[in-house]
Amino acid sequence: MEAAVSDQQINLLLTDLLYVYGYDFTAYAKASLKRRINRLYTLDHFPSFAEFRYRIRSDENYFNRFIEQLTVNVTEMFRDPLFYQALKTQIFPVLATYPFIRIWHAGCSTGEEVYSTAILLKEANLLHKSILYATDINAEVVKKAAAGIFPIHQMQQNSENYQLAGGREEFSQYYIAGYDHVLFNEILKKRMVFSTHNLVSESSFNQFQLILCRNVLIYFEKDLQGRVFALFDESLDKLGYLALGSKETLKMSPMVSRFRQVDTEKIWRKMQ
Numbered sequence: 001m002e003a004a005v006s007d008q009q010i011n012l013l014l015t016d017l018l019y020v021y022g023y024d025f026t027a028y029a030k031a032s033l034k035r036r037i038n039r040l041y042t043l044d045h046f047p048s049f050a051e052f053r054y055r056i057r058s059d060e061n062y063f064n065r066f067i068e069q070l071t072v073n074v075t076e077m078f079r080d081p082l083f084y085q086a087l088k089t090q091i092f093p094v095l096a097t098y099p100f101i102r103i104w105h106a107g108c109s110t111g112e113e114v115y116s117t118a119i120l121l122k123e124a125n126l127l128h129k130s131i132l133y134a135t136d137i138n139a140e141v142v143k144k145a146a147a148g149i150f151p152i153h154q155m156q157q158n159s160e161n162y163q164l165a166g167g168r169e170e171f172s173q174y175y176i177a178g179y180d181h182v183l184f185n186e187i188l189k190k191r192m193v194f195s196t197h198n199l200v201s202e203s204s205f206n207q208f209q210l211i212l213c214r215n216v217l218i219y220f221e222k223d224l225q226g227r228v229f230a231l232f233d234e235s236l237d238k239l240g241y242l243a244l245g246s247k248e249t250l251k252m253s254p255m256v257s258r259f260r261q262v263d264t265e266k267i268w269r270k271m272q
């Protein structure tokens with residue numbers, strides 16, 4: 001079936017987003033963008049592309065919905081448990097030697113990733129001297145992450161991932177259970193700072209010893225990935241760590257000469 005919104009029309013929308021709102025999606029991987037734009041167009045029953053375009057350009061609330069639908073926010077706690085195990089056994093012992101630890105979760109989505117890191121930091125007795133910045137382009141998911149409230153039905157899977165990641169405690173001690181949701185403990189949240197941040201257009205805002213940007217760059221074209229790697233290079237202390245998702249790599253980037261791969265679990269160390 002032919003897509004309702006053509007490639008040319010998608011380019012028009014992307015240009016609008018850039019010039020009307022300053023959001024640059026022009027270097028995002030096209031296949032995923034196309035799927036998501038077409039999905040929204042059908043879901044919201046637009047009679048014509050012209051009306052769809054007009055609505056995005058003129059109605060800021062609808063523009064926000066558009067951004068929310070454009071970004072893929074799938075996440076879970078202790079996603080790829082072996083990655084967290086590597087974090088715990090190989091990276092935390094080095095971070096432990098620093099007086100203060102600054103961590104950035106770039107593209108944090110609804111926050112499951114940052115709560116996972118905080119739990120392991122707590123068990124390594126490092127949370128009290130850590131600060132975890134968690135940012136995302138999508139304001140709606142950042143709000144959810146900051147609330148620390150998650151559906152109770154996810155806790156079984158979270159608990160299994162936590163054990164596989166090397167968690168030592170009873171997982172349920174980290175939250176208070178309500179009827180259908182759980183609220184994560186204040187002690188974890190106290191060390192977190194949430195904010196919107198756009199990796200495409202905004203600059204570095206601190207120096208970090210660890211940056212996690214997992215399952216975000218996969219949605220970017222190669223040039224944009226390169227620009228974001230440069231941003232991370234600038235934002236990392238010398239000997240700082242960069243953690244990527246399972247399908248992402250620094251290998252093809254010119255930046256690779258400045259980093260060394262720490263292990264097979266997608267963790268890189270800045271050497272220069």
Ligand SMILES: C[S@@+](CC[C@H](N)C(=O)[O-])C[C@H]1O[C@@H](n2cnc3c(N)ncnc32)[C@H](O)[C@@H]1O
Binds near residue numbers: 076108109113135
């Ligand atoms: C698939 S989620 C990954 C969440 C988490 N890091 C994980 O691995 O489970 C990708 C996130 O990247 C965010 N994102 C996409 N483009 C971004 C940008 N330009 N700047 C910051 N975040 C962005 C999306 O809003 C989404 O929440």
